[in-house]
Amino acid sequence: MSYQNLDSFRDPEVAKTLSGLIAESCQSPMRIMEVCGTHTVSIFRNGIRDMLPEDITLVSGPGCPVCVTDQKEIDDFIQLARKKNVILATFGDLMRVPGTQSSLQKQRAQGRKVKVVYSAFDALTLAAQNPKKKIVFCGVGFETTAPTVGACILEADRQGLKNFFIYSAHKTVPPALDALMSMDTVIDGFMMPGHVSVIIGADAYLPLVEKFSIPCAIAGFEPNDILASILTLVQQKEAGESKLENTYSRAVSPVGNKKAREVMEQVFDRVDASWRGLGVIPGSGLSIREEYERFDASKAFELPPARSAAPKGCICGAILTGKKIPPQCPKYKIECTPTDPLGPCMVSSEGTCAAYYRYHGAITKVY
Numbered sequence: 001m002s003y004q005n006l007d008s009f010r011d012p013e014v015a016k017t018l019s020g021l022i023a024e025s026c027q028s029p030m031r032i033m034e035v036c037g038t039h040t041v042s043i044f045r046n047g048i049r050d051m052l053p054e055d056i057t058l059v060s061g062p063g064c065p066v067c068v069t070d071q072k073e074i075d076d077f078i079q080l081a082r083k084k085n086v087i088l089a090t091f092g093d094l095m096r097v098p099g100t101q102s103s104l105q106k107q108r109a110q111g112r113k114v115k116v117v118y119s120a121f122d123a124l125t126l127a128a129q130n131p132k133k134k135i136v137f138c139g140v141g142f143e144t145t146a147p148t149v150g151a152c153i154l155e156a157d158r159q160g161l162k163n164f165f166i167y168s169a170h171k172t173v174p175p176a177l178d179a180l181m182s183m184d185t186v187i188d189g190f191m192m193p194g195h196v197s198v199i200i201g202a203d204a205y206l207p208l209v210e211k212f213s214i215p216c217a218i219a220g221f222e223p224n225d226i227l228a229s230i231l232t233l234v235q236q237k238e239a240g241e242s243k244l245e246n247t248y249s250r251a252v253s254p255v256g257n258k259k260a261r262e263v264m265e266q267v268f269d270r271v272d273a274s275w276r277g278l279g280v281i282p283g284s285g286l287s288i289r290e291e292y293e294r295f296d297a298s299k300a301f302e303l304p305p306a307r308s309a310a311p312k313g314c315i316c317g318a319i320l321t322g323k324k325i326p327p328q329c330p331k332y333k334i335e336c337t338p339t340d341p342l343g344p345c346m347v348s349s350e351g352t353c354a355a356y357y358r359y360h361g362a363i364t365k366v367y
């Protein structure tokens with residue numbers, strides 16, 4: 001199917017045709033994981049579940065960067081906010097994520113300098129404007145964010161800034177999908193994240209497809225993008241095929257954004273990283289290379305090992321691995337709400353629990 005303009009990606013008639021084709025093609029139950037949190041929100045917002053046959057179950061994956069940030073990393077951010085002379089710069093979504101004993105929001109209420117920024121470059125500007133302060137940026141995100149943070153480090157280097165630091169909690173998506181497939185999770189197909197794919201390119205998923213023989217489709221974020229990717233996944237499964245289809249080729253090329261990947265490679269090393277819900281995944285993290293380690297907050301500041309523990313009773317780990325859905329959490333809507341969240345999945349704008357909370361009442365299909 002080809003699209004000429006943005007309206008066609010939202011055209012209800014096209015959506016009707018696509019959902020009809022999905023219903024026609026689907027002969028057996030299928031569990032599809034939408035890896036990306038932005039897909040989760042778009043699926044809810046556009047009522048996609050209501051357009052699908054009963055046999056198709058959509059589960060959310062580990063594609064919300066705030067949600068997969070390990071508890072220890074959250075606790076480290078809080079420790080950094082407590083340091084003398086530090087201004088901690090962070091994306092807003094991290095503010096209310098509960099650490100083991102506090103949150104960045106609580107730290108700010110207690111007088112610590114915690115500033116919400118919209119990009120790492122805002123933090124860089126802050127560093128240039130406040131030479132007597134140490135500016136630490138909470139580096140959370142996937143391949144979409146890491147190149148910008150890398151570019152900031154290069155720029156800080158060029159400017160000779162001595163008061164700019166990054167705590168790199170960045171993670172990369174393909175190793176997480178590999179880890180998921182090695183767990184006891186039932187997934188019959190992956191809807192691959194659009195934004196991450198723009199950077200890493202479609203070919204980055206080929207090893208996964210080959211290793212696990214699983215249907216994969218890269219999807220954009222409009223309703224018809226999502227339906228088109230579901231259609232191809234269903235058709236592949238019913239035909240007994242396992243391949244990678246790029247239904248977002250208007251934005252994603254086979255090789256991705258070469259320049260962004262080069263910056264990432266220049267500044268970061270691949271290391272093992274701990275993910276909430278998935279544990280330690282080999283080669284899934286990005287730490288700052290030795291050459292730029294003067295910008296590395298984890299080396300520049302003393303961070304005693306935190307006694308980190310995930311919020312009691314919160315099942316974010318099971319949600320992020322597609323084993324459970326939020327209404328199966330005993331705390332959901334009772335002790336855990338967007339105004340009083342227990343876990344990150346209820347905090348982040350891309351979090352599955354937050355998306356269920358906001359949209360679930362409007363959905364008629366039981367799943």
Ligand code: SF4
Binds near residue numbers: 313333342343353
């Ligand atoms: S509803 Fe709240 S407590 Fe339950 S998994 Fe989601 S964030 Fe955690």
